[in-house]
Amino acid sequence: MLLFLILPIINTVSTSAGGLGEAITTAETVNAILTSFFAAYLATLITFFFGVPLAYTLARHEFKGKSLVDAVIDLPILIPHNAAGISLLMLLGPRSLIGGGFSSLGVSFVDTIFGVVAAMVFVSSPFMIRSAEEAFKSVNPELEKVARSLGASTFNAFKNVTFPLAFRGILTGCLLTWARSISEFGAVVVLAYYPKTAAVHLYDVFVNWGLSAAAPITALLIILAVTIFTVIKLITAKPLKPSFS
Amino acid sequence: MSIKIENLSKKWVNFAIKNINLEINRGEYFVILGPTGAGKTLLLELIAGFYTPDTGKIIIDTVDVTSFPPEKRRLGYVPQNYMLFPHMTVEENVEFGLKMHGFSRLKRKKMVDEVLELAGLSKLRSRLPETLSGGEKQKTALARALIIKPKILLLDEPLSALDVNTQKKLREELKKLHENLNITTIHVTHNHSEAYFLAEKLAIMKDGTIIQKGSPDEVFYKPKNNFVASFVGFENLFDGKIVERHGNLVVVDIGNIKVEAVTSLEAEKCTLGVRPDDIIILESPSKSSMRNLLKGKISNFISMGSIVNLTVKVKEKSFMVLITKRSFEEMNLQKGKEVYIAFKASSVHVM
Numbered sequence: 001m002l003l004f005l006i007l008p009i010i011n012t013v014s015t016s017a018g019g020l021g022e023a024i025t026t027a028e029t030v031n032a033i034l035t036s037f038f039a040a041y042l043a044t045l046i047t048f049f050f051g052v053p054l055a056y057t058l059a060r061h062e063f064k065g066k067s068l069v070d071a072v073i074d075l076p077i078l079i080p081h082n083a084a085g086i087s088l089l090m091l092l093g094p095r096s097l098i099g100g101g102f103s104s105l106g107v108s109f110v111d112t113i114f115g116v117v118a119a120m121v122f123v124s125s126p127f128m129i130r131s132a133e134e135a136f137k138s139v140n141p142e143l144e145k146v147a148r149s150l151g152a153s154t155f156n157a158f159k160n161v162t163f164p165l166a167f168r169g170i171l172t173g174c175l176l177t178w179a180r181s182i183s184e185f186g187a188v189v190v191l192a193y194y195p196k197t198a199a200v201h202l203y204d205v206f207v208n209w210g211l212s213a214a215a216p217i218t219a220l221l222i223i224l225a226v227t228i229f230t231v232i233k234l235i236t237a238k239p240l241k242p243s244f245s
Numbered sequence: 246m247s248i249k250i251e252n253l254s255k256k257w258v259n260f261a262i263k264n265i266n267l268e269i270n271r272g273e274y275f276v277i278l279g280p281t282g283a284g285k286t287l288l289l290e291l292i293a294g295f296y297t298p299d300t301g302k303i304i305i306d307t308v309d310v311t312s313f314p315p316e317k318r319r320l321g322y323v324p325q326n327y328m329l330f331p332h333m334t335v336e337e338n339v340e341f342g343l344k345m346h347g348f349s350r351l352k353r354k355k356m357v358d359e360v361l362e363l364a365g366l367s368k369l370r371s372r373l374p375e376t377l378s379g380g381e382k383q384k385t386a387l388a389r390a391l392i393i394k395p396k397i398l399l400l401d402e403p404l405s406a407l408d409v410n411t412q413k414k415l416r417e418e419l420k421k422l423h424e425n426l427n428i429t430t431i432h433v434t435h436n437h438s439e440a441y442f443l444a445e446k447l448a449i450m451k452d453g454t455i456i457q458k459g460s461p462d463e464v465f466y467k468p469k470n471n472f473v474a475s476f477v478g479f480e481n482l483f484d485g486k487i488v489e490r491h492g493n494l495v496v497v498d499i500g501n502i503k504v505e506a507v508t509s510l511e512a513e514k515c516t517l518g519v520r521p522d523d524i525i526i527l528e529s530p531s532k533s534s535m536r537n538l539l540k541g542k543i544s545n546f547i548s549m550g551s552i553v554n555l556t557v558k559v560k561e562k563s564f565m566v567l568i569t570k571r572s573f574e575e576m577n578l579q580k581g582k583e584v585y586i587a588f589k590a591s592s593v594h595v596m
Contacts, residue, residue, distance in 0.1 A: 142326075143330060145322070145328075146322060148294075148295070148314070148316050149316075149399075150390075151316045151393060160341070164332050
């Protein structure tokens with residue numbers, strides 16, 4: 001199994017090494033990679049701010065309709081991503097109620113960075129929510145009670161006790177969300193073909209110029225993703241003591 | 246501070262705290278004793294403010310705090326297993342409450358230094374909880390709770406996670422601490438000897454209600470009903486009928502067995518309770534001041550280290566008797582051997 005996972009990557013990188021120099025210096029490729037990283041960063045930020053409170057609610061509270069909420073969170077993993085793109089287009093397109101409302105405020109989702117981010121948020125949010133939920137579940141709620149008895153408000157108990165203890169799990173959620181966002185193609189290509197992300201650009205090159213032109217870009221993307229992911233993993237693997245004040 | 250709990254009730258899905266009434270005086274060490282599942286911890290958590298009761302009031306001194314959130318009650322809470330913040334050092338754990346109450350950095354440092362010194366934790370100040378022993382964790386949890394100068398100290402099974410020797414040591418330290426600080430304390434436990442040793446007043450709790458409250462002697466030696474009697478160690482309980490009275494000395498028939506007891510109970514029907522450690526074993530009948538001497542046969546025995554738990558069958562009734570292993574061996578006791586059991590009339594509790 002491991003071989004099946006690693007061989008295509010090794011094969012692509014080794015056979016395309018010669019064209020890497022050209023791929024790095026092509027402005028279109030560099031712009032597409034930067035667009036992907038920036039949009040994935042924004043998507044992770046948005047998912048963090050809205051997903052973490054939802055994850056905390058799911059981990060700590062029982063309420064009517066919780067199983068329905070659970071199912072909704074997993075939906076983006078279940079449906080094909082081009083279908084997700086079409087659904088988002090129908091919801092956020094200029095002729096829809098919500099999309100029209102945003103258009104009147106000067107925010108369009110079709111073929112803009114907002115569209116790219118929206119598609120990324122949609123497909124990657126389950127990774128953030130589930131990671132954070134598990135992280136919160138692993139923190140004993142009794143610790144919050146003790147913090148409250150010592151004078152901490154609900155928010156301060158969360159900020160000083162629960163969040164630091166769940167931090168590593170949440171960080172993992174951020175990494176997975178970012179990585180999933182970078183790799184998204186199906187939803188992005190339907191909602192926002194432009195500005196081209198790395199995945200869309202790669203598809204574009206492959207369709208128009210063939211495999212030999214797409215391979216070095218593929219190798220570059222793989223190297224970048226693995227390098228960044230490894231660096232972040234190494235940083236977060238160090239003993240971590242978040243500050244609390 | 247004193248605390249008054251009036252008609253406190255709270256319903257959960259499968260459990261309810263029912264109509265609790267307690268009055269705990271300023272500086273009193275009050276123990277709530279009960280078996281697992283009695284609702285002791287939930288009662289403590291209601292007092293701490295983690296849940297809002299369905300009915301009733303919690304009054305601290307003269308202030309009704311029933312609707313106050315935990316952070317506004319200023320109660321010191323030490324939960325089971327201490328729940329030290331695992332990502333904070335001993336010093337940071339102890340300092341936490343002061344930070345939350347807005348004390349300046351300088352003041353915090355001074356107070357933490359003092360408390361760590363008093364608790365003998367100074368050398369451990371930079372250690373994380375996972376590196377501490379059970380006793381050290383307990384001291385840290387107490388220091389963390391006490392540094393905010395709480396109005397009342399709430400202790401939930403504070404000694405249950407410790408080995409027997411540490412339990413005994415820390416039990417004495419708790420007593421000393423209470424004598425020094427004179428802080429009103431509510432201590433929840435299922436351990437009889439812990440309750441008896443520490444309590445100035447205690448309450449027995451079962452199925453979400455208080456069954457009996459009073460001084461330790463009142464509860465342990467004058468239990469109100471069969472549950473309390475059996476819970477506090479009256480393992481020999483028999484229903485009977487008073488058939489003779491000679492002032493306070495009565496003769497009770499417990500089914501072809503006559504037992505003499507001292508009581509002022511006026512009712513005819515009653516229940517007798519005798520503690521296993523109040524009964525002695527004799528190889529042959531001999532005259533003594535003990536009013537009750539019964540012939541029986543050993544039907545079972547269980548060795549519990551230095552103590553042996555004997556079951557002696559007297560006619561149809563079984564009496565539990567505790568004797569030392571040494572006596573058991575010296576008397577050459579064994580299953581089926583005929584013996585005599587003897588106990589004082591004043592050792593018999595009549596309910």
